[in-house]
Amino acid sequence: MALKIKGNDRFKQKVKETINLNYKSDVDVVLTQSENQTIEIVLHESNLHHLQPLMKQLFKPSTTLIGKTHRGKVWVAAHDIHVIEAFKNEVETIVNHQVITLEKKLYEYEEHLADDGFIRIGKSVLVNAHKIVAVAAAYNGKLLLYLDNDEKVYVNRSYTKHFKDLLAQRKETQ
Numbered sequence: 001m002a003l004k005i006k007g008n009d010r011f012k013q014k015v016k017e018t019i020n021l022n023y024k025s026d027v028d029v030v031l032t033q034s035e036n037q038t039i040e041i042v043l044h045e046s047n048l049h050h051l052q053p054l055m056k057q058l059f060k061p062s063t064t065l066i067g068k069t070h071r072g073k074v075w076v077a078a079h080d081i082h083v084i085e086a087f088k089n090e091v092e093t094i095v096n097h098q099v100i101t102l103e104k105k106l107y108e109y110e111e112h113l114a115d116d117g118f119i120r121i122g123k124s125v126l127v128n129a130h131k132i133v134a135v136a137a138a139y140n141g142k143l144l145l146y147l148d149n150d151e152k153v154y155v156n157r158s159y160t161k162h163f164k165d166l167l168a169q170r171k172e173t174q
Contacts, residue, residue, distance in 0.1 A: 063116050065109075067093070067100035076100055078116045082131045082147050084109055086124040119166050121145070122156040129167065 063078040076095050084093045086106040093100050102109065110120050117129040127145060134146040143155035143163065155163045 065102055067102045069098055069100055078113055082128055082149055083153055084126040119163055121159050121163055127153055
């Protein structure tokens with residue numbers, strides 16, 4: 001489905017992060033932000049089948065994770081996370097230059113955050129697929145992922161096929 005978004009930059013960024021759809025010139029659905037801040041959806045009758053999945057994504061509550069920092073307990077939205085890593089017995093992420101130690105095991109986050117776009121790319125690493133801006137081949141059959149915060153992470157060789165399959169599957173559903 002192709003999508004065109006009309007509105008201020010903040011609105012466009014929020015929609016882009018929420019539904020993670022690509023912008024194309026041949027548009028199926030148009031989202032606009034009216035002057036009174038309501039969202040208007042404009043689509044042709046032949047594209048009505050796109051409406052239900054779009055509405056589910058737009059109005060889905062954000063998944064929130066609980067973690068600890070040096071200041072105490074914090075809540076972080078899953079869509080703000082780029083990478084989750086396990087080190088020894090701790091699972092950590094970095095959000096806004098702040099290290100957050102998460103409360104659960106990595107495999108629990110893998111299951112819990114699958115619908116939010118998180119994919120395992122190594123024995124101890126999950127990545128938010130919505131934050132990937134480019135993928136490149138790397139040495140020894142690995143893939144190099146470029147994230148929207150200029151971070152680079154590798155997909156380990158044993159996870160490459162699974163990673164490609166998940167990306168292809170997600171592309172088909174969009």
